[in-house]
Amino acid sequence: MATLLIKNARNIITMDAERRTFPGGSLYARDQRIVAIGTDVPYETADVVIDAAGRIVYPGLINTHHHLYQTFTRNIPRAQDVELFDWLLTLYDVWRELRPEDVYLSAMVGLGELLKTGCTTAADHFYCFPNAVSGELIDEEIRAARELGIRFYPTRGSMNLGRSAGGLPPDEVTQDMETILRDSRRVIETYHDASPFAMTRVGLAPCSPFSVSEDLLRETARMARAYGVRLHTHLAETHDEEAYCLEKLGLRPLEYMERTEWIGNDVWYAHGIHFRDDEIRRLGACGCGVAHCPSSNMKLSSGVFPMRKMLDAGVKVGLGVDGSASNDASNLLGEVRQSYLLHKLAAGAQAPTAEESLWIGTVGSARALGWEDAIGSLEIGKAADLFMIDARKLEYAGALFDDTALPVVAGITHNVETTIVGGRVVVRDGRLVGVDEGALAFRAQTAAARMVAAAGRRTGIDYLRRR
Numbered sequence: 014m015a016t017l018l019i020k021n022a023r024n025i026i027t028m029d030a031e032r033r034t035f036p037g038g039s040l041y042a043r044d045q046r047i048v049a050i051g052t053d054v055p056y057e058t059a060d061v062v063i064d065a066a067g068r069i070v071y072p073g074l075i076n077t078h079h080h081l082y083q084t085f086t087r088n089i090p091r092a093q094d095v096e097l098f099d100w101l102l103t104l105y106d107v108w109r110e111l112r113p114e115d116v117y118l119s120a121m122v123g124l125g126e127l128l129k130t131g132c133t134t135a136a137d138h139f140y141c142f143p144n145a146v147s148g149e150l151i152d153e154e155i156r157a158a159r160e161l162g163i164r165f166y167p168t169r170g171s172m173n174l175g176r177s178a179g180g181l182p183p184d185e186v187t188q189d190m191e192t193i194l195r196d197s198r199r200v201i202e203t204y205h206d207a208s209p210f211a212m213t214r215v216g217l218a219p220c221s222p223f224s225v226s227e228d229l230l231r232e233t234a235r236m237a238r239a240y241g242v243r244l245h246t247h248l249a250e251t252h253d254e255e256a257y258c259l260e261k262l263g264l265r266p267l268e269y270m271e272r273t274e275w276i277g278n279d280v281w282y283a284h285g286i287h288f289r290d291d292e293i294r295r296l297g298a299c300g301c302g303v304a305h306c307p308s309s310n311m312k313l314s315s316g317v318f319p320m321r322k323m324l325d326a327g328v329k330v331g332l333g334v335d336g337s338a339s340n341d342a343s344n345l346l347g348e349v350r351q352s353y354l355l356h357k358l359a360a361g362a363q364a365p366t367a368e369e370s371l372w373i374g375t376v377g378s379a380r381a382l383g384w385e386d387a388i389g390s391l392e393i394g395k396a397a398d399l400f401m402i403d404a405r406k407l408e409y410a411g412a413l414f415d416d417t418a419l420p421v422v423a424g425i426t427h428n429v430e431t432t433i434v435g436g437r438v439v440v441r442d443g444r445l446v447g448v449d450e451g452a453l454a455f456r457a458q459t460a461a462a463r464m465v466a467a468a469g470r471r472t473g474i475d476y477l478r479r480r
């Protein structure tokens with residue numbers, strides 16, 4: 014059994030129900046589980062001992078929405094300065110070039126950045142399966158997560174409503190319903206682990222109302238419930254989506270979800286910006302979760318998430334970086350600060366405090382994923398998932414008056430010093446353990462450039478020029 018002792022921290026921020034902090038505190042874990050925490054920890058040594066003098070320990074951040082493969086289509090000039098539908102139409106053609114190796118490398122980059130910015134559990138929504146590419150693409154990102162040691166929640170996404178059937182995506186990135194359901198079953202049976210300290214859990218995630226059929230939504234919900242796995246999709250992200258639903262279905266997006274059995278405490282949506290007040294109350298009453306993605310919402314001009322109304326209604330709000338192509342980063346600590354600042358601007362005194370913002374990125378996200386029994390806060394019996402910053406750095410000098418708020422309010426440099434997942438050190442001195450970051454970066458950029466060039470040859474579009 015492996016043991017871990019973090020001792021004499023400047024402070025331990027627990028985010029437990031009482032929001033306790035332990036100045037001068039220590040933490041002891043056996044395997045994945047926290048056995049002792051506080052100022053009177055009765056352990057002197059362990060297999061791994063970290064002297065945390067000057068460091069502040071926080072619960073690991075939890076990312077509730079991402080598309081890791083989009084790490085390879087960041088900062089593409091052709092896809093800038095447009096809103097969601099045009100952004101998607103531009104990038105679908107590049108994503109057609111995805112090969113298994115690209116999925117692996119982009120996940121290594123995206124998950125690597127998440128770990129380096131304090132994230133210990135990451136959900137991903139993988140929905141792009143180009144039909145010219147054989148192979149089991151989602152398996153490649155699971156391979157990357159295992160290599161890096163991050164707790165991973167991949168969701169098997171899908172699109173079966175191509176352009177010829179009235180949907181938005183080109184037919185070439187869609188699959189038929191039978192193929193989707195067969196592979197969804199395979200992914201659940203191969204990878205899903207429902208135990209509290211699972212390193213991999215699986216969900217099912219048809220992409221959005223404008224890219225999947227009504228029968229696929231309903232069949233997916235039924236399959237998920239038969240297996241006891243959770244459901245995830247994009248919803249109420251843009252006015253374009255709302256107009257699409259009203260025109261094609263005669264329903265508002267949430268009404269469509271209700272008609273297809275896509276509501277309940279086993280569902281979390283991404284974005285959730287354009288809900289009416291009565292809809293927010295319905296979401297709260299049924300225990301739905303929502304992944305709030307502030308950078309993506311700002312970049313694609315989608316709108317401002319109704320944070321206070323959501324929290325007051327009891328909706329389980331978590332935080333997500335969304336796909337890297339609409340962010341364009343996988344920086345979760347940065348996203349906590351982004352959420353904090355966005356709502357300060359939009360809602361003034363109604364906005365979450367720095368402490369609440371951190372809570373949303375930890376406990377809030379755990380609740381959105383239905384995993385609050387094991388992750389989200391630092392308590393005896395929960396997972397030793399945490400990150401540490403060195404409060405003695407220049408960037409924090411003059412700001413050491415509230416350790417809980419510190420990385421949110423004064424979060425100038427977002428890379429953390431240490432990240433630990435399930436008691437195992439995965440980021441040390443700000444670098445990924447066991448990964449040659451320079452070599453990985455080179456391979457990844459080379460692969461991304463190949464994808465963009467191949468798409469350009471096929472479509473005749475120069476993706477490196479602005480529109």
Ligand code: ZN
Pocket residue numbers: 078079080138247283335336
């Ligand atoms: Zn998304």
